[in-house]
Amino acid sequence: MDFVDSPEQAEFRAQARAWLAEHAPRELYEVLKSASYGDAILESPEMIAASKAWQRKKQAAGWACIHWPREYGGRDATPIEQVIWQEEEGVYGLLNKIVMTGQGICAPTLISWATEEQKRRFLPKLASGEEIWCQLFSEPAAGSDLAGLITRAERREGGWLINGQKVWTSHLHYADHAILLARTDSSVPKHEGLTMFFLGADTPGLSYQPIKQITGQSGFNEVFLTDVFIPDSQRLGPVGHGWRVALTTLMNERLTVGNGGMPTGFKELFSYCCMAECSGGGRAIDDPWVRSKLANWAVRTSGLRHTASRSISALCKGQAPGPEGSIGKLVAGTTMQEIAMFAIDLQSELGVQQGEQAPADGRFQAMLLRSAGTRIEGGTDEILRGIIAERVLGLPPDVRADKGIPFNKIPTGR
Structure with a gap:
């Protein structure tokens, strides 16, 4: 990879630098410069409002989610131009913290699996920060083993009835929408019985409780779903193909967190x-x-x-x-x-x-x-080491005692 800007990339960098020089929120520079990872100030009400204002300003000028297609709120920029923008945005990129899950993790899932109508409805507002998204994945008994989740989705006329519990959900306390992975079939192996949905954070039956962290903050939440009805039109991907959809989410999550976040x-x-x-x-x-x-x-x-x-x-x-x-x-x-x-x-x-x-x-x-x-x-570190060993280095996979067994036949302590 050539680390020297091409003439086109140099021109793009100059444009980004000029726009930032004129429009960046200079009044927040010292606060952002001195903020550390985990600093409570980054999730204060004032900073959340400033973050949303920054997203609106960027999108209005064509600088938000620039690698997305134009019709979805981006500018069809290349991945290299996205990197250049992140380099130039610098400390102001900390204002992207509350939208990172939506823009870097949920949005790629929507782009890959949502209908065209849904993409045009949700992605521009996601890019502008007008709507915040989160993901309902981990559960008390299925954190590292995500495919072992037990939140169930049962068919009803026109949709699905969801019951279960999620945990460690970031940013739900100010989110507008969420993607949700649930079990739709317990009679097949665990990876084959999952389906992905999305829903509004104000959907009846969805409630949450903030989790107090050692930092004193409450960025994570414990979530309860009680007879939550989701229309079938809010399903992402085919029934039973939720693991494939979730892999889109997970790969982009690790790319976002590991490479830029x-x-x-x-x-x-x-x-x-x-x-x-x-x-x-x-x-x-x-x-x-x-x-x-x-x-x-x-x-x-x-x-x-x-x-x-x-x-x-x-x-x-x-x-x-x-x-x-x-x-x-x-x-x-x-x-x-x-x-x-x-x-x-x-x-x-x-x-x-x-x-x-x-x-x-x-x-x-x-x-x-x-x-x-x-x-x-x-x-977790252990899960990631397993992924790297098997899928990057080509080492033999770990022995899985539940492989090929219907989910409802797997012995548990429950």
């Missing part, structure tokens, strides 16, 4: 080490041990960047996101946790503090508390 904290750590003092005096960056650790993480983040570039090259050739997207998510999540722990160790006894009282305004403390969730959401 999850920082590692390396830049923040490097800047901190250039300013922080060691316990023995002098800057941390001058300590050989610190430099050795920084060098290792620099190599790792470089590898992440180039792996992401290969994914972008594949997209430019018209290929769908593949299992290699799991690499970025797996490595970025563990790297962020390691970096946060290392930074807090450098802070010695001051590292036990949080918020503005802590060194570096507590950015590494917030990062550490949130990082545990990054290693679970979008697939």
